[in-house]
Amino acid sequence: MAGVTDRPFRQLCKRLGAGYAVSEMVTSRRDLWDTLKTSRRANHDGEPGPIAVQIAGTEAQMMADAARYNIDRGAQIIDINMGCPAKKVCNKWAGSALMQDEQLAMEIVQAVVDACAPxxxxxxxxxxxxxCQAEKNAVVLARAAEAVGVQMVTVHGRTREQGYKGAAEYDTIAAVKAALKIPVVANGDITTPEKARDVLQATGADAIMIGRAAQGYPWIFREVAHFLATGTHLAPPLVSEVKRLLVEHLHDHYSLYDEFIGVRSARKHIGWYLRELPGGEDFRRQMNLLEDSGAQVAAVEQYLDGLNENMDRIPSRGQVSSLARGHDMMEMAA
Structure with a gap:
């Protein structure tokens, strides 16, 4: 979720029901700490706690130093990334690549715990x-991590080899939960309230983590929380509410990035919000040509005002695809 879960997006998700949000992956390389990219990723100005910073790297001392550096800048929790499958991360033996070298992985975990304990x-x-499929060692590593002082483990139900392909499996997460006394969080393919319930039941996990399913649908957190508490579905948001949320998100996004980068990096968020709505793909193509934040916001407002004339609420996750397909069929018939 690097490049997605910046401060504006985290704050939005927390407002919409997420109980906890972790920063984008921050490098442990000291020579990059003062770069604009890293400083933005570690920006927590005005963010409600707890402030959790995710660090990644391949050397124990560097990771320990990175933990101290981020604590000095407000981190209240340090999260070690041993799950990122991206090639540019794994090619440097960081992220999930560390699972292939259990000794190095535990040296890093120990060093970070020792740095944070004081x-x-x-x-x-x-x-x-x-x-990979033949080397599922999450239980071994999780036990070792608990033994040296890690206080919570999150498991994504895929191997590094899978990336994001195929379906997540939850038996391994259940095995990790059964082996540990500390909290275990289940992650992977949790896209609806029903799936959240089913994964919790299948794994016995203490909580769930939602990542990609929140892109363009950040109110998924309150929908899941409501369903788990009541067994009933929360009504999807009004189009007028989504307009307000998206416009506020854009202005917060522009405040973190300058005009040039902000307009361009906001395009993916706008695309995720609107891509499966009627006319969303056509709008996205036109919106991607805009290079001014004012014009970008005005275009979004105009599109959602037009949508509001035909529907009161944004469709729920299960309804969105069928609605978009129906719109496409009507356009083809016309």
Whole structure:
């Protein structure tokens, strides 16, 4: 979720029901700490706690130093990334690549825990089920991490080899939960309230983590929370509410980035919000040509005002695809 879960997006998700949000992956390389890219990723100005910073790297001392550096800048929780499958990360033996070298992985975990202990800052760990199908070592690593002081483990139900392909499996997460006393969080393919319930039941996990399913649909958190508490579905948001939320998100986004980068990086968020709505793809193509933040906001407002003339509420996740397909069929018939 690097490039997505910046401060504006985290704050929005928390407002819409997420109980906890972790920063984008921050490098442990000291020579990059003062770069604009890293400083933006570590920006928590005005963000409600707890402030959790995710660090990634391949050397124990560098990771320990990165933990101290981020604690000095407000981190209240340090999360070790051992789950990212991206090639540019794994090619440097960071992220989920660490699962292939258990000794190095545990040296890093130990060093980070030791660095955080004097500050009373808890350390958490995000991992995958293993490096590949034949080497699912999440249980072994999770037990070792708990033994040296990690206080929570999150497991994505895929191997590094899978990336995001195929379906997530939850048996390994259940095995991790059964093996540990600390909280375990289940992650992977949780896209609806029903799936959240089913994954919690299948794994016995203490919580769930939602990532990609929140892109363009950040109110999924309140929908899941409501369903788990009541067994009933919360009504999807009004189009007018989505307009307000998206416009506020854009202005917050522009405030973090300058005009040039902000307009361009906001395009993906706008596309995720609107891509499956009637006319959303056509609008996205036109919106991607705009290079001014004012014009971008005005275009979004105009599109949603037009949508509001035909529907009161944004369709729920299960309804969105069929609605968009129906719109496309009508256009083809016309």
């Amino acid at each position: 500050r009373n800052v808890p350390v958490t760990l995000k991992m995958r089920t293993g490096w």
